[in-house]
Amino acid sequence: MRLSHVSFRYRRRDPLVIEDADAELAPGDVIELTGVNGAGKSTLLRLLAGLARPTAGTITGRPSVVGFAPDRFPTAQPFTVTHYLRHMSRVRGGTRWEPWAERLDMGHLLGLPLGELSKGSAHKVGLVQALMAEPGLLVLDEPFAGLDADTREALPAIATEVAARGGIVIAGDHQGGLRSLPGVRHWTLISGHLKEHTPDTHAAHDHAATAGGPPAVAVRRSLEDVAGGPSECRHATVAVTLPAVDVQRFLTRMRGEGYRAREIEETS
Numbered sequence: 001m002r003l004s005h006v007s008f009r010y011r012r013r014d015p016l017v018i019e020d021a022d023a024e025l026a027p028g029d030v031i032e033l034t035g036v037n038g039a040g041k042s043t044l045l046r047l048l049a050g051l052a053r054p055t056a057g058t059i060t061g062r063p064s065v066v067g068f069a070p071d072r073f074p075t076a077q078p079f080t081v082t083h084y085l086r087h088m089s090r091v092r093g094g095t096r097w098e099p100w101a102e103r104l105d106m107g108h109l110l111g112l113p114l115g116e117l118s119k120g121s122a123h124k125v126g127l128v129q130a131l132m133a134e135p136g137l138l139v140l141d142e143p144f145a146g147l148d149a150d151t152r153e154a155l156p157a158i159a160t161e162v163a164a165r166g167g168i169v170i171a172g173d174h175q176g177g178l179r180s181l182p183g184v185r186h187w188t189l190i191s192g193h194l195k196e197h198t199p200d201t202h203a204a205h206d207h208a209a210t211a212g213g214p215p216a217v218a219v220r221r222s223l224e225d226v227a228g229g230p231s232e233c234r235h236a237t238v239a240v241t242l243p244a245v246d247v248q249r250f251l252t253r254m255r256g257e258g259y260r261a262r263e264i265e266e267t268s
């Protein structure tokens, strides 16, 4: 998925909220988006999710299934939690919401009208409707806001699982709840400009090179042979073919070492 020169303003004469954003998101990416209040995080997340259109520029390659959990779940709807989630499941083609409701410990909430939910409980409903369709792009706006301790703990693992099966996860997050995940990308909005802070990937590579074993070691050595040493190439893209049944395990391990998947292609 790619953002090319994306700008956005709410009204014709308003200043730009997002200005000339360029970025690429790859399967398996987990991205933390930060910025001060009003920096444009929610706006960018809505653009990514396809809920708003750029004023200028393009967003291409968006995965077909998008899950979006808003910062404030709209509870002014005349449904119980169960009715709402059943309805969303039908809209999503019959996907299963029950395992997610169970995982987020929502059993006691299912019969309640949406309007009677606490902020954190409503937030969980928003998370379940975003997760139930196995999204290729999962967009979370302040996902940790108001959540109880168990759900806060569960969320990084859920993000990792979505990424491990090739999904992209992006979270606007003041609280740094995903920050400790290995390989997480860091985006910041400053005065409408999107910046990426790249963690020191060399540390991860060097660790892999001395630890031995993982495929990255051999790749690093052959690159040094071919390119004359790491100083000439800061990054390299490596195509790896492996049995389809091993993909999830491989992605999890690779991400655990600080590497990112750029593309997954099925071959015969």
Ligand SMILES: Nc1ncnc2c1ncn2[C@@H]1O[C@H](COP(=O)(O)OP(=O)(O)OP(=O)(O)O)[C@@H](O)[C@H]1O
Residues within 6 Å of the ligand: 010, 011, 017, 035, 036, 037, 038, 039, 040, 041, 042, 043, 044
């Ligand atoms: N519907 C709207 N109409 C006009 N301006 C808007 C609208 N929504 C947001 N804005 C403006 O766009 C800017 C960015 O808002 P946005 O909600 O994207 O920021 P944010 O980084 O998510 O903020 P916060 O951390 O407080 O949630 C702000 O100046 C805000 O006032």
